């Protein structure tokens with residue numbers, strides 16, 4: 001697989017990601033935003049609490065992307081499935097065959113709004129329930145694992161686990177399992193009722209009365225969000241949000257975050273502020289990096 005190297009990559013084309021891109025692009029950096037269509041912003045019927053604006057969220061979202069484009073920002077419509085770090089950040093995408101690489105990565109995917117009220121889930125987190133195949137797959141070598149989810153992200157996690165685990169079953173929770181079957185995975189489409197185990201996950205119970213004996217369950221619902229990616233990269237989290245310092249930097253050099261994914265006030269004003277700040281800090285990082293290389 002060939003790689004495509006970018007100066008700075010921003011995952012997310014909402015107010016946080018676009019604001020970061022504006023500051024980087026206007027300072028002469030080559031920036032690429034990867035985004036997967038409207039996030040939280042486009043769901044807002046009307047934004048009338050942001051300075052100088054009274055417009056629908058969808059209109060504001062489209063205007064933001066257009067503004068970035070007009071300043072030379074490359075906008076790539078795709079879904080990021082995973083990020084790894086070796087000498088730089090390497091991104092795997094759903095529809096782009098090449099992997100993208102960068103020295104400065106800004107996470108701005110908003111916050112995934114999927115709640116899973118499954119009895120036993122909270123109690124068994126870290127005791128068989130995991131949210132990260134790269135982090136925890138090692139503990140399930142030759143064991144029976146299941147992956148909950150039916151999108152490209154779930155298949156990406158499952159493909160990683162397949163190299164380590166004894167068996168991998170995709171649980172679609174009542175959704176279609178066609179894509180997973182086509183990819184060669186064992187699929188169970190039953191609706192989940194509970195996860196069970198005495199201090200350690202041992203089985204999954206379904207509403208049709210059946211059970212599946214497992215050692216591990218990896219949750220990979222929807223698309224990967226910033227927190228999923230930060231967790232894989234070893235960044236510090238604050239619950240389900242990313243921990244950043246006062247400049248928008250995480251504890252990993254070159255990795256920044258902004259917007260809803262950092263928690264706190266989930267509003268456009270805060271996303272714009274954090275995006276601008278992360279963009280400027282990433283700029284400083286890139287310039288320092290360049291000086292050190294000379």
Ligand SMILES: Cc1cc2nc3c(=O)[nH]c(=O)nc-3n(C[C@H](O)[C@H](O)[C@H](O)COP(=O)(O)OP(=O)(O)OC[C@H]3O[C@@H](n4cnc5c(N)ncnc54)[C@H](O)[C@@H]3O)c2cc1C
Nearest residue numbers: 012013014015016036039040080109110259260266267268
């Ligand atoms: C119904 C509703 C009403 C709201 N009303 C208001 C309001 O009146 N005023 C206000 O200030 N705020 C409001 N908000 C909140 C506001 O929309 C958010 O705080 C703001 O949009 C957060 O910006 P963001 O850039 O962090 O994330 P988002 O706007 O959610 O943008 C996320 C971006 O990340 C991309 N993305 C996600 N995952 C991936 C992936 N794996 N690969 C590639 N791209 C990905 C998406 O495609 C999107 O471009 C409202 C939110 C909702 C849901």
